[in-house]
Amino acid sequence: MPPHRDVALGHTSSVGSSAQQGHHHIHLTRQIGIKVLGRASTRTDRPFSWINARSPNAVPGRPVICGRKYRHPAATRPTAGAPKEAAISEFGPAHAALADTYIGEDAVLTYARAQAARTGIRAIGPSGGACLRLLAAALDAKAVAEIGTGTGVSGLYLLRGMRSDGVLTTVDAEPVRQQLAREAYHAAGFAPNRSRFIPGRALEVLPRLADRQYDLVFCDGDPAESQEYLAESLRLLRPGGMVCFEGVFQEGRLADPDDGDPQTDAVRELVRDIRESDRLLPALLPVSDGLLCAVKR
Ligand SMILES: C[S@@+](CC[C@H](N)C(=O)[O-])C[C@H]1O[C@@H](n2cnc3c(N)ncnc32)[C@H](O)[C@@H]1O
Numbered sequence: 001m002p003p004h005r006d007v008a009l010g011h012t013s014s015v016g017s018s019a020q021q022g023h024h025h026i027h028l029t030r031q032i033g034i035k036v037l038g039r040a041s042t043r044t045d046r047p048f049s050w051i052n053a054r055s056p057n058a059v060p061g062r063p064v065i066c067g068r069k070y071r072h073p074a075a076t077r078p079t080a081g082a083p084k085e086a087a088i089s090e091f092g093p094a095h096a097a098l099a100d101t102y103i104g105e106d107a108v109l110t111y112a113r114a115q116a117a118r119t120g121i122r123a124i125g126p127s128g129g130a131c132l133r134l135l136a137a138a139l140d141a142k143a144v145a146e147i148g149t150g151t152g153v154s155g156l157y158l159l160r161g162m163r164s165d166g167v168l169t170t171v172d173a174e175p176v177r178q179q180l181a182r183e184a185y186h187a188a189g190f191a192p193n194r195s196r197f198i199p200g201r202a203l204e205v206l207p208r209l210a211d212r213q214y215d216l217v218f219c220d221g222d223p224a225e226s227q228e229y230l231a232e233s234l235r236l237l238r239p240g241g242m243v244c245f246e247g248v249f250q251e252g253r254l255a256d257p258d259d260g261d262p263q264t265d266a267v268r269e270l271v272r273d274i275r276e277s278d279r280l281l282p283a284l285l286p287v288s289d290g291l292l293c294a295v296k297r
């Protein structure tokens with residue numbers, strides 16, 4: 001087998017010859033011409049919290065991702081054969097904190113975040129915000145819809161990633177919060193025509209927005225309405241557009257088998273439906289409180 005260029009590491013390596021590498025691995029290597037650096041495990045006996053086979057919503061063999069504040073009791077039970085994974089789990093919060101501090105927020109974001117805290121709402125964390133900015137830039141987004149303006153933290157990140165002529169349409173049931181967001185966008189130097197504020201309940205406002213006109217839809221309103229937001233997002237998005245849901249870890253409740261709260265159940269359904277949809281290509285990013293993103297095929 002000829003050597004393949006490893007684009008991730010910038011050196012060449014011989015791949016596909018080891019008996020330990022599975023057929024799928026070899027096939028993938030041939031298909032994309034790079035070395036695959038790791039293989040997904042199919043083990044389900046891990047002792048730590050991100051696989052929770054006891055959850056009533058768990059699909060056998062499929063991981064249920066757990067928020068970083070929650071640790072399943074089994075997480076503390078040592079099990080032979082998986083010390084490395086347990087160690088990785090232990091380092092999760094430290095890595096998350098590093099991802100947050102890496103970004104560094106300016107005065108406007110700091111102010112908008114302080115306003116969110118003052119008014120008692122949760123704003124997306126810096127690492128989640130940076131992902132939104134990154135995705136908006138990667139999509140070259142001209143039209144973005146947001147459910148849950150809050151005091152403008154997520155909107156600032158979105159606007160900073162969008163095209164310079166892009167428009168953010170943002171919906172919130174609380175006009176007072178939208179006014180704070182408007183001030184934050186202004187303070188950050190965005191012209192008024194870069195944002196469109198629509199006050200009202202999401203399920204009343206979203207049906208008025210046009211089909212297939214949006215590059216990105218960011219959902220951060222009422223988690224209990226997640227399924228409806230997904231349906232509306234699929235209608236609003238152009239093919240190749242992306243939907244993102246913030247807060248899917250539900251601060252650890254998602255993977256808590258004892259949590260039967262209807263809101264958590266709604267998010268569990270959302271997570272499962274997105275994963276199993278053949279119209280969507282998902283990735284669950286472990287930033288902020290879980291940012292579930294999916295491209296509409
Ligand atoms: C978590 S906060 C949004 C934070 C914001 N995305 C950020 O990161 O800066 C949720 C917001 O959604 C709004 N909201 C909750 N339920 C809603 C609904 N059904 N329709 C519209 N907005 C809603 C709340 O008023 C609140 O401002």
